[in-house]
Amino acid sequence: MDASTETVAGGETGGGTWKFPANxxxxxxxxxxxxxxxxxxxxxxxxxxxxTNAVLICHALTGDQHAGSVNPVTGRPGWWDSVIGPxxxxxxxxxxxxxxxxxxxxxxSTGPASTNPKTGQPYGLAxxxxxxxxxxxxxxxxxxxxxxxxxxAVVGGSMGGMQVLQWAADYPQKLFSAVCxxxxxxxxxxxxxxxxxxxxxxxxDPDWRGGAYESQGVRPEKGLAVARMAAHITYLSEPALxxxxxxxxxxxxxxxxxxxxxxxESYLRHQGTSFVDRFDANSYLYITRALDYFDLAAxxxxxxxxxxxxxxxxxxxxxxxxxxWLYPTAESRDIVRALNAAGCRASFAExxxxxxxxxxxxxxxxxxxxxxxxxxxxxQARGL
Amino acid sequence: MDASTETVAGGETGGGTWKFPANxxxxxxxxxxxxxxxxxxxxxxxxxxxxTNAVLICHALTGDQHAGSVNPVTGRPGWWDSVIGPxxxxxxxxxxxxxxxxxxxxxxSTGPASTNPKTGQPYGLAxxxxxxxxxxxxxxxxxxxxxxxxxxAVVGGSMGGMQVLQWAADYPQKLFSAVCxxxxxxxxxxxxxxxxxxxxxxxxDPDWRGGAYESQGVRPEKGLAVARMAAHITYLSEPALxxxxxxxxxxxxxxxxxxxxxxxESYLRHQGTSFVDRFDANSYLYITRALDYFDLAAxxxxxxxxxxxxxxxxxxxxxxxxxxWLYPTAESRDIVRALNAAGCRASFAExxxxxxxxxxxxxxxxxxxxxxxxxxxxxQARGL
Numbered sequence: 001m002d003a004s005t006e007t008v009a010g011g012e013t014g015g016g017t018w019k020f021p022a023n024x025x026x027x028x029x030x031x032x033x034x035x036x037x038x039x040x041x042x043x044x045x046x047x048x049x050x051x052t053n054a055v056l057i058c059h060a061l062t063g064d065q066h067a068g069s070v071n072p073v074t075g076r077p078g079w080w081d082s083v084i085g086p087x088x089x090x091x092x093x094x095x096x097x098x099x100x101x102x103x104x105x106x107x108x109s110t111g112p113a114s115t116n117p118k119t120g121q122p123y124g125l126a127x128x129x130x131x132x133x134x135x136x137x138x139x140x141x142x143x144x145x146x147x148x149x150x151x152x153a154v155v156g157g158s159m160g161g162m163q164v165l166q167w168a169a170d171y172p173q174k175l176f177s178a179v180c181x182x183x184x185x186x187x188x189x190x191x192x193x194x195x196x197x198x199x200x201x202x203x204x205d206p207d208w209r210g211g212a213y214e215s216q217g218v219r220p221e222k223g224l225a226v227a228r229m230a231a232h233i234t235y236l237s238e239p240a241l242x243x244x245x246x247x248x249x250x251x252x253x254x255x256x257x258x259x260x261x262x263x264x265e266s267y268l269r270h271q272g273t274s275f276v277d278r279f280d281a282n283s284y285l286y287i288t289r290a291l292d293y294f295d296l297a298a299x300x301x302x303x304x305x306x307x308x309x310x311x312x313x314x315x316x317x318x319x320x321x322x323x324x325w326l327y328p329t330a331e332s333r334d335i336v337r338a339l340n341a342a343g344c345r346a347s348f349a350e351x352x353x354x355x356x357x358x359x360x361x362x363x364x365x366x367x368x369x370x371x372x373x374x375x376x377x378x379x380q381a382r383g384l
Numbered sequence: 385m386d387a388s389t390e391t392v393a394g395g396e397t398g399g400g401t402w403k404f405p406a407n408x409x410x411x412x413x414x415x416x417x418x419x420x421x422x423x424x425x426x427x428x429x430x431x432x433x434x435x436t437n438a439v440l441i442c443h444a445l446t447g448d449q450h451a452g453s454v455n456p457v458t459g460r461p462g463w464w465d466s467v468i469g470p471x472x473x474x475x476x477x478x479x480x481x482x483x484x485x486x487x488x489x490x491x492x493s494t495g496p497a498s499t500n501p502k503t504g505q506p507y508g509l510a511x512x513x514x515x516x517x518x519x520x521x522x523x524x525x526x527x528x529x530x531x532x533x534x535x536x537a538v539v540g541g542s543m544g545g546m547q548v549l550q551w552a553a554d555y556p557q558k559l560f561s562a563v564c565x566x567x568x569x570x571x572x573x574x575x576x577x578x579x580x581x582x583x584x585x586x587x588x589d590p591d592w593r594g595g596a597y598e599s600q601g602v603r604p605e606k607g608l609a610v611a612r613m614a615a616h617i618t619y620l621s622e623p624a625l626x627x628x629x630x631x632x633x634x635x636x637x638x639x640x641x642x643x644x645x646x647x648x649e650s651y652l653r654h655q656g657t658s659f660v661d662r663f664d665a666n667s668y669l670y671i672t673r674a675l676d677y678f679d680l681a682a683x684x685x686x687x688x689x690x691x692x693x694x695x696x697x698x699x700x701x702x703x704x705x706x707x708x709w710l711y712p713t714a715e716s717r718d719i720v721r722a723l724n725a726a727g728c729r730a731s732f733a734e735x736x737x738x739x740x741x742x743x744x745x746x747x748x749x750x751x752x753x754x755x756x757x758x759x760x761x762x763x764q765a766r767g768l
Contacts, residue, residue, distance in 0.1 A: 030640045129640040189625035189648040190617065196649045197613045199642060200656070201585055204606035222588035229581045230614050233574065238709075241573035247679060254677060256414045256513040258583060258669060262676065264573040265580040272584070285642060292646065293638060295631060325622075325709075 012092055013069055015042035017108050018142050026103060026110075026138050032128040036117065039142045040101040040108025044068045044084060045092030047148070052176075053384055054148045055090060056139060057099040058156030058163035060360075061231075061287055062279055064107035067099035068092070073107070073278050082363050089371035094384065095152065100142060102135040102163075104287050106280035109138070113214055113280050123282075125211035130286060132159070132294045136166045140174070150174050152382055153375070157181035157360035158327065159287070162294050165307070165335065169296060172311035177378045179317045179371070182324055182360045184331035185304050185338070186295035191326065194234055195288040198227030202281045211282055224281045225272030232271045237323035237356030297338075304338035311339075315381070316346035317374045319360075319367065326357040347374065396476055397453055399426035401492050402526050410487060410494075410522050416512040420501065423526045424485040424492025428452045428468060429476030431532070436560075437768055438532045439474055440523060441483040442540030442547035444744075445615075445671055446663055448491035451483035452476070457491070457662050466747050473755035478768065479536065484526055486519040486547075488671050490664035493522070497598055497664050507666075509595035514670060516543070516678045520550045524558070534558050536766055537759070541565035541744035542711065543671070546678050549691070549719065553680060556695035561762045563701045563755070566708055566744045568715035569688050569722070570679035575710065578618055579672040582611030586665045595666055608665040609656030616655045621707035621740030681722075688722035695723075699765070700730035701758045703744075703751065710741040731758065 018039045020026075025035030042065040047054060057067045057080065068084030070077060084090045090097055101109040104127070112127035119126070143151065154167045154175055161183025168178050184191075202208055205223025209216050233241075245264035260266040300306035316339055320332035329350045339346040351366045353359045359367065402423045404410075409419030426449040431438060441451045441464065452468030454461060468474045474481055485493040488511070496511035503510070527535065538551045538559055545567025552562050568575075586592055589607025593600050617625075629648035644650040684690035700723055704716035713734045723730040735750045737743045743751065 125642075186631065188622065189629040189631065189646070190622045192631070192646050193613075193617045193625065193648050193652055196644075196646075196652055197610060197617070200606075200613060200653070201588075201610045203642070204585075204589065204610055206590055222584075226581060226585045226588055226610065229577075229584060233577050233581070238572065238574045241577065245573040247570065247573065247576070247682075258509075258587070258673065260580075262573070262576050262580075264577050268577055268580055269584070289642065298631075 013042070013044055015065065018145055020141060024141065026134065026141070028128055028134050029131040030129055034103065034110060034128060036110070037103070037138060038108065038110045039103070039138050041065050041142060042067065042069065042099050044097040045095050047096040051148055052150065052152060052382055053095050054151050055095045055097045056143065056151050056154045057084070057097060058154065058160035059099065059102065060158035060160050061291065062275070063160070064105065065099045065101045068097060079361055082361060082368070083371060089368060089375055094379070098146070100139050102287065103138040104130045104135070104283060104290060106283040111280070112211070112282035112286055122214040124214065125282070127282070127286060129289055131290050132162050132166050133170060135290065136163050136170060140171055143174070150176055152384065153177040153179060153378065155179040158183060158357065159291055162291070165296055168311045168314055168316070169299070169307040172314055175314045176382055177315040177317070179374065180335065181319045182321055182327055182357055184327040185297060185335050187292050192292045194230060195292055197230050198288060199285055201226040201230070202285060208281060213281070219276070220281045221276040224276045224279065224284060227284060228275040229268045229272040232268060234326045235356060235358040237325065237354055239323065239354045240356050243354065304334065305341035308339050308342035308344050312343050314344060315378050316344055318346055318348045319370060320350050321355065321357065321359040322350055322352045323354045324357040324359070397426070397428055399449065402529055404525060408525065410518065410525070412512055412518050413515045414513055418487065418494060418512060420494070421487070421522060422492065422494045423487070423522050425449050425526060426451065426453065426483045428481040429479050431480040435532055436534065436536060436766055437478065438480045438482060438535050440527065440535050440538045441468070441481060442538065442544035443483065443486065444542035444544050445675065446659070447544070448489065449483045449485045452481060463745055466745060466752070467755060473752060473759055478763070482530070484523050486671065487522040488514045488519070488667060488674060490667040495664070496595070496666035496670055506598040508598065509666070511666070511670060513673055515674050516546050516550050517554060519674065520547050520554060524555055527558070534560060536768070537561040537563060537762065539563040542567060542741065543675055546675070549680055552695045552698055552700070553683070553691040556698055559698045560766055561699040561701070563758065564719065565703045566705055566711055566741055568711040569681060569719050571676050576676045578614060579676055581614050583669055583672060585610040585614070586669060592665060597665070603660070604665045605660040608660045608663065608668060611668060612659040613652045613656040616652060618710045619740060619742040621709065621738055623707065623738045624740050627738065688718065689725035692723055692726035692728050696727050698728060699762050700728055702730055702732045703754060704734050705739065705741065705743040706734055706736045707738045708741040708743070
């Protein structure tokens with residue numbers, strides 16, 4: 001039905017960029033529309049004949065569609081290659097796995113670096129503010145374009161988990177199951193505060209140019225690096241930082257200056273500088289804004305359970321990590337309580353780890369086992 | 385013995401800037417010396433004839449000597465006016481209270497904004513890296529200059545608490561008691577990480593000019609504001625932020641843009657912008673560095689108890705706050721364990737509050753009661 005620059009390949013791995021025609025704009029929660037809309041995606045495995053084995057993967061703040069295969073920008077393994085792959089919980093032999101880049105992103109889906117059709121220049125701050133619901137709506141358009149009525153599962157961690165919850169609220173009839181890892185039903189004051197620090201760091205960089213840096217041939221690299229450094233601390237637990245780095249020095253003795261004396265400083269600096277090679281500063285502004293605006297209960301009269309009233313047929317799995325202080329277990333419990341109150345079937349596990357929030361894409365045996373168990377029993381129920 | 389621009393006033397409040405002559409340099413832990421040395425200080429109350437009622441107040445990262453009276457720069461009450469004052473735990477009627485500005489600071493003591501005698505220009509990055517022990521050594525020089533042999537108490541919270549511990553390690557014979565509030569015996573990897581974010585934010589600001597901004601008529605205000613915002617989040621607990629701000633909006637409805645939509649954003653921005661009016665960016669670099677270098681056990685063969693071996697006669701009071709995640713209670717317990725192992729007398733209390741690290745200068749009834757009790761019994765023992 002819609003033009004695609006690259007159709008799903010016949011082989012194990014496919015994808016491309018789905019270009020929706022002008023008569024298929026993305027209607028945004030703000031009231032604005034976004035057109036033309038492009039959604040970059042990647043697929044692993046084959047859709048079965050009954051079209052019952054499709055799994056949608058939703059990525060976190062700085063993730064992308066390269067969930068299960070080498071990222072062409074960084075040359076590094078896909079961000080969820082501990083979960084997607086032969087013999088792993090999401091095996092392409094069994095499932096047709098689809099990962100998209102969120103709208104607002106910078107890896108091929110329409111975002112602030114895309115060309116604004118009104119000006120012929122990159123959108124910059126003329127890009128409309130988008131929400132988690134908008135990201136999900138764009139994904140739903142792609143799923144429909146791919147001819148899929150029902151997803152076997154929608155799965156994601158962190159911001160990806162919020163998309164999963166939004167899917168359950170907005171398209172429950174399209175879901176057989178939903179897996180929400182290390183997420184929250186809304187952004188807390190502390191979550192917003194950390195994001196605001198990052199945004200201010202970007203906007204303080206004179207090379208940001210009011211968001212118009214793309215057309216002026218500069219990039220707010222220093223500001224974006226600082227934003228990433230601040231955020232990165234929130235992804236790790238204090239004990240993990242202590243275990244990994246403690247007060248270990250880079251060299252023998254202190255520098256008595258402002259070089260990176262401590263290994264943790266060097267590590268953080270590296271996190272900052274390597275991030276700017278792969279991420280767009282305006283995308284960072286827009287996606288953090290979408291996260292801050294996220295409050296699923298507020299969309300449903302202030303009652304979270306209302307969000308799940310029509311999702312009783314969906315099989316939920318909610319997972320949290322004991323040392324995650326960004327989206328602590330208590331917030332996953334809020335989700336589970338609401339699911340229970342709505343009469344949904346939900347399994348919940350708090351996974352014991354000292355690795356903090358980022359545990360969701362690290363090699364975490366208990367996560368692996370839990371996902372395996374959930375997908376195995378759910379696949380059986382689906383007749384896969 | 386030494387020249388002072390302003391001698392201690394006869395009245396209730398005194399102070400000034402003590403200028404040490406060239407033959408009294410500050411010998412630094414790095415091996416460098418700092419000369420001329422000036423120490424800005426403020427006093428409340430009168431020294432008794434026996435010189436037994438002197439209390440030294442040590443300030444936190446961004447504090448100063450104006451602990452108990454209006455700060456002339458901000459026009460706001462002293463940072464510890466909940467503790468120092470008539471009828472309060474440290475009553476100037478009873479005690480001679482001395483508060484100094486740390487060396488490296490920007491409120492009158494020698495710091496990176498002071499004139500480098502070698503160049504006639506502000507030091508900038510030519511200022512030597514200083515440590516908590518250096519701050520304490522400068523204080524000890526002032527105390528000696530004021531003719532005081534023994535302090536009734538040395539008292540401080542946060543970085544001030546670290547100075548208290550350093551006093552006990554370096555000058556135990558000069559202390560009758562020591563009160564360490566919301567501190568730690570060393571900076572953790574997470575502590576260092578947050579400071580490094582702040583330093584990188586400052587150094588990323590083009591107006592920082594490699595530290596030479598003073599002589600170039602600019603100031604890295606945006607970078608310093610971002611540094612303050614990031615740090616400020618660590619001073620508050622997540623529950624306090626949630627209780628105080630939650631997801632409350634500044635105006636009716638969302639802006640669908642990057643204005644401060646949420647009250648917590650506006651609050652943080654205000655913390656950043658108001659901070660740059662009163663604080664120097666290079667001082668921020670140097671003082672955070674001093675904190676990161678702090679590791680009292682490492683100064684004593686890796687055994688914290690060794691630091692307190694000569695402090696058995698000192699009466700210690702160690703206090704922590706239950707919701708402090710910057711210097712959590714566990715770190716105060718480490719201090720207490722080491723004091724016990726060294727055979728020191730130490731009382732310890734964890735104060736229940738959801739206000740986080742900053743509780744140490746908020747109106748906290750349990751803190752007030754604990755300090756009152758400790759000072760009352762200790763004053764009795766001292767015959768005051």
